Amino acid sequence: MNELTSIGLILLLALMAGHLVKVLRIPEVTGYIVVGVALGPSMLGWLSQENLVTLGVFSEVALGLILFSVGAVFEFSLFRRIGRQVFFVTVLESVAAAVLVTGGTLALGQSWPVALLLGAIAMATAPASTLMVIRECDSAGPLTDSLLGIIAVNNLLCMSVFGLAAATVDLTTNTAGLAMTDMLYRSAFWFIWQLVGSAALGYLIGLLLAGWSSHVTERGERLILLAGALLFCVGVSRALNLSSLVASLAVGATMVNLSDRSRHLFSALSNTDPPFYAIFFVIAGAELDVAQIPAMGALGLVYVIGRAAGKFAGARFAGWHLGLDPLVQKFLGFGLQAQAGLAVGLTLAVDSRYPQFAPVVSTVVLSSVAVFEMLGPASTRFALVRSGEAGLARTSGVDTASIAEF
Amino acid sequence: MNVTERRSPRYVVVLALTAGLILAGGWLLRPRDIPQSPPPVPSETELQELSQRTQRRSLDSMTAYFAEVAADVRPAIEYIPSMRTSGMVWDQSHVITGALPVPDRASALTVRTASIERGAEVTSSRRLPLSVLEVSLGPPARVPRRAASMPKTGDWVIAVWQTDDAPAFAAANFRQVVSASCGIAPANELTAGIQLNRAMTGGGVFNMDGELLAVILPCGDRIAAIEPSSVDEMLRRITTIEERLLARYGLLFSSFSEDERRYFSDTDGLLLREVWMGTRGDAAGFRAGDVVVALNAHAVAGIDDLRPLTTPSGAAFELTVRRGSKTQTVMLEPGAATPGAPSENVARVGVVIDPATPTFRIDSVLPDSRAARAGVKAGDVLRRINHVEPRTRAQADRAVRSATSTPILLEVERDQRRLAIVIPESAAQ
Numbered sequence: 033m034n035e036l037t038s039i040g041l042i043l044l045l046a047l048m049a050g051h052l053v054k055v056l057r058i059p060e061v062t063g064y065i066v067v068g069v070a071l072g073p074s075m076l077g078w079l080s081q082e083n084l085v086t087l088g089v090f091s092e093v094a095l096g097l098i099l100f101s102v103g104a105v106f107e108f109s110l111f112r113r114i115g116r117q118v119f120f121v122t123v124l125e126s127v128a129a130a131v132l133v134t135g136g137t138l139a140l141g142q143s144w145p146v147a148l149l150l151g152a153i154a155m156a157t158a159p160a161s162t163l164m165v166i167r168e169c170d171s172a173g174p175l176t177d178s179l180l181g182i183i184a185v186n187n188l189l190c191m192s193v194f195g196l197a198a199a200t201v202d203l204t205t206n207t208a209g210l211a212m213t214d215m216l217y218r219s220a221f222w223f224i225w226q227l228v229g230s231a232a233l234g235y236l237i238g239l240l241l242a243g244w245s246s247h248v249t250e251r252g253e254r255l256i257l258l259a260g261a262l263l264f265c266v267g268v269s270r271a272l273n274l275s276s277l278v279a280s281l282a283v284g285a286t287m288v289n290l291s292d293r294s295r296h297l298f299s300a301l302s303n304t305d306p307p308f309y310a311i312f313f314v315i316a317g318a319e320l321d322v323a324q325i326p327a328m329g330a331l332g333l334v335y336v337i338g339r340a341a342g343k344f345a346g347a348r349f350a351g352w353h354l355g356l357d358p359l360v361q362k363f364l365g366f367g368l369q370a371q372a373g374l375a376v377g378l379t380l381a382v383d384s385r386y387p388q389f390a391p392v393v394s395t396v397v398l399s400s401v402a403v404f405e406m407l408g409p410a411s412t413r414f415a416l417v418r419s420g421e422a423g424l425a426r427t428s429g430v431d432t433a434s435i436a437e438f
Numbered sequence: 439m440n441v442t443e444r445r446s447p448r449y450v451v452v453l454a455l456t457a458g459l460i461l462a463g464g465w466l467l468r469p470r471d472i473p474q475s476p477p478p479v480p481s482e483t484e485l486q487e488l489s490q491r492t493q494r495r496s497l498d499s500m501t502a503y504f505a506e507v508a509a510d511v512r513p514a515i516e517y518i519p520s521m522r523t524s525g526m527v528w529d530q531s532h533v534i535t536g537a538l539p540v541p542d543r544a545s546a547l548t549v550r551t552a553s554i555e556r557g558a559e560v561t562s563s564r565r566l567p568l569s570v571l572e573v574s575l576g577p578p579a580r581v582p583r584r585a586a587s588m589p590k591t592g593d594w595v596i597a598v599w600q601t602d603d604a605p606a607f608a609a610a611n612f613r614q615v616v617s618a619s620c621g622i623a624p625a626n627e628l629t630a631g632i633q634l635n636r637a638m639t640g641g642g643v644f645n646m647d648g649e650l651l652a653v654i655l656p657c658g659d660r661i662a663a664i665e666p667s668s669v670d671e672m673l674r675r676i677t678t679i680e681e682r683l684l685a686r687y688g689l690l691f692s693s694f695s696e697d698e699r700r701y702f703s704d705t706d707g708l709l710l711r712e713v714w715m716g717t718r719g720d721a722a723g724f725r726a727g728d729v730v731v732a733l734n735a736h737a738v739a740g741i742d743d744l745r746p747l748t749t750p751s752g753a754a755f756e757l758t759v760r761r762g763s764k765t766q767t768v769m770l771e772p773g774a775a776t777p778g779a780p781s782e783n784v785a786r787v788g789v790v791i792d793p794a795t796p797t798f799r800i801d802s803v804l805p806d807s808r809a810a811r812a813g814v815k816a817g818d819v820l821r822r823i824n825h826v827e828p829r830t831r832a833q834a835d836r837a838v839r840s841a842t843s844t845p846i847l848l849e850v851e852r853d854q855r856r857l858a859i860v861i862p863e864s865a866a867q
Contacts, residue, residue, distance in 0.1 A: 229464045232457035
């Protein structure tokens with residue numbers, strides 16, 4: 033099947049599945065993912081591995097768009113208001129998940145580098161599916177705000193901790209035979225480069241976007257500007273070995289703080305991007321290897337249970353400690369379960385950097401991602417609906433397309 | 439910090455500059471070679487081991503290939519259990535092997551084809567390096583294909599022979615074909631990197647297409663690989679009446695040369711040129727230099743007249759010989775189908791001392807002298823001059839220097855043979 037046929041089929045089937053799952057009160061995102069799983073190499077095989085590689089560009093662009101939207105959560109006034117509590121909740125839920133997974137992994141007799149890497153990966157919460165469910169539910173309110181803040185901070189934190197864990201593993205299992213200082217320099221450099229360098233790039237592109245957008249009035253032109261800036265951002269990130277995730281986040285954050293017109297931009301975006309997202313989630317589904325799920329074994333179960341429990345307990349405790357709204361305390365953990373792209377990306381990093389640990393880490397993470405990516409959106413939807421925030425955005429007259437606009 | 443502050447140009451510019459510096463600095467300071475698990479470089483020993491394994495594998499496959507070629511040609515090589523030697527199937531009824539030490543009984547020879555053993559009639563020779571076994575092999579017998587051309591130097595060739603319990607082979611590189619002689623016959627010898635030994639006798643050397651290049655035969659003390667065309671020539675010779683009589687009785691007859699004819703005064707008959715010591719002919723009392731004029735009262739003019747001697751017969755043969763001026767009768771016991779027994783010691787060990795008579799050993803022969811031209815060689819032992827045993831050194835010297843004006847007949851001993859040599863008169867020069 034050629035790529036255009038694939039894309040057409042993906043969009044049509046995704047739309048059909050979206051209609052179907054609405055009846056079942058399941059998020060559309062889950063429908064898209066299920067379509068992806070069905071079409072993908074692990075089931076029907078209509079989407080071949082080659083198709084997925086080619087369509088990977090769409091995935092990357094879509095993820096850039098999503099992170100750009102999420103970046104809006106760093107709007108100065110909003111972040112000053114909820115920043116501290118968001119940060120506290122994020123640290124607690126992430127660390128709890130990491131500690132439980134690491135401990136459980138060690139208890140099962142795995143080596144500590146494997147435990148450490150799995151723990152760091154377990155921290156990640158998928159921004160894309162979470163944001164999509166929030167949009168779909170038209171939700172607004174303290175839980176929604178917290179969720180948006182958490183998924184933004186969570187990904188930065190997860191990358192930082194993974195960087196530290198990788199540095200620790202590097203330093204203790206010095207397989208390349210490098211000098212200690214050299215090793216330290218390499219680990220520290222890539223860790224800092226991926227965060228600070230990506231943020232710097234994001235800031236510069238955000239600046240460009242903000243400056244230019246004041247001269248662009250037409251909606252179509254705004255869209256061209258936005259698409260151009262984001263593609264450029266993703267491309268340069270790849271070329272400089274930066275994190276496109278952090279960079280896109282930084283573009284969004286810069287944009288929202290520097291330009292009054294950001295609202296128009298985000299609006300233009302949200303009217304155009306659904307096909308991208310549909311493709312993104314179908315591809316994400318197709319890349320899930322559901323056949324791996326039975327192979328996850330005890331270690332996979334420990335990872336799934338440890339991560340879920342850690343996120344629930346951490347969020348709950350943090351919410352209680354901060355004296356948040358009881359509904360937020362109760363449902364925050366449900367909203368943080370989705371896991372996808374970042375975890376898979378970190379697994380690929382493990383593959384190339386630590387081939388000796390790759391078999392265990394890949395099997396566990398990829399099989400658990402299949403579970404979390406299927407159940408996570410439903411869990412988030414459950415949280416939003418049960419907390420009563422679903423539909424509030426619509427009724428309160430806020431622009432439904434983009435919650436993250438301020 | 440309020441919105442206005444955040445958006446003040448100075449603030450934005452400083453941040454932008456910082457970001458640019460971070461990117462530029464980071465890009466410059468990045469570790470040059472990103473550690474991406476470089477492919478492990480194999481160590482010297484690993485490389486060595488690898489190459490050894492590769493060589494080993496290719497040697498193994500070569501050996502397997504040689505074994506296939508050997509198995510392919512094996513049906514053409516028989517085994518002769520009583521002689522513990524191989525035999526090359528030459529055609530539907532002949533098997534060739536090395537010159538056999540003559541067995542006591544004809545029945546001792548069998549040829550084993552696969553699991554069947556057959557009796558074989560043997561034709562042997564005293565002067566050729568091979569024996570022919572006449573055996574009915576039947577149509578399934580595999581006659582080896584002869585190579586159309588010799589291989590090039592360096593090509594692989596394989597020697598295949600049979601041992602008691604298993605076929606054996608040895609492969610090596612072909613070197614060249616040299617002209618040599620084997621026994622009385624000229625022979626083209628194939629040389630290769632194979633160390634030939636007596637156990638391979640009767641086997642063959644083949645090319646990698648399984649085509650016969652040479653037959654392995656003993657040439658005196660050495661073992662040689664002899665081209666099929668030379669073997670054909672030897673086969674032709676081994677069946678002549680002269681060779682058969684020599685094999686059977688140790689007597690070598692021939693017609694006269696011009697000089698000899700003059701010496702023997704135009705006598706009809708055949709000259710008995712050699713008497714091999716320890717043979718039946720020797721025992722019967724023949725002397726080199728005898729002229730056989732009649733067999734069983736039939737005049738003898740040519741070698742064909744002696745054919746009856748080659749076929750087995752119950753009665754003794756009566757030969758009329760002229761020795762000097764006397765004519766006498768010598769009785770010859772008929773030979774068995776296979777040559778008579780005793781020669782083995784003599785022919786093989788090669789040490790016979792005749793203590794009864796004083797020996798006159800010829801130390802040297804003048805080059806280009808009449809004696810030299812007639813075939814006298816240093817080392818020959820002079821036994822008789824004109825049928826008379828020399829009594830003194832002076833007689834012997836005179837004979838050798840040939841200071842006479844008449845031809846003389848010398849009987850000399852050489853290599854367990856007694857030879858008749860006629861030295862022409864000096865006037866002939």
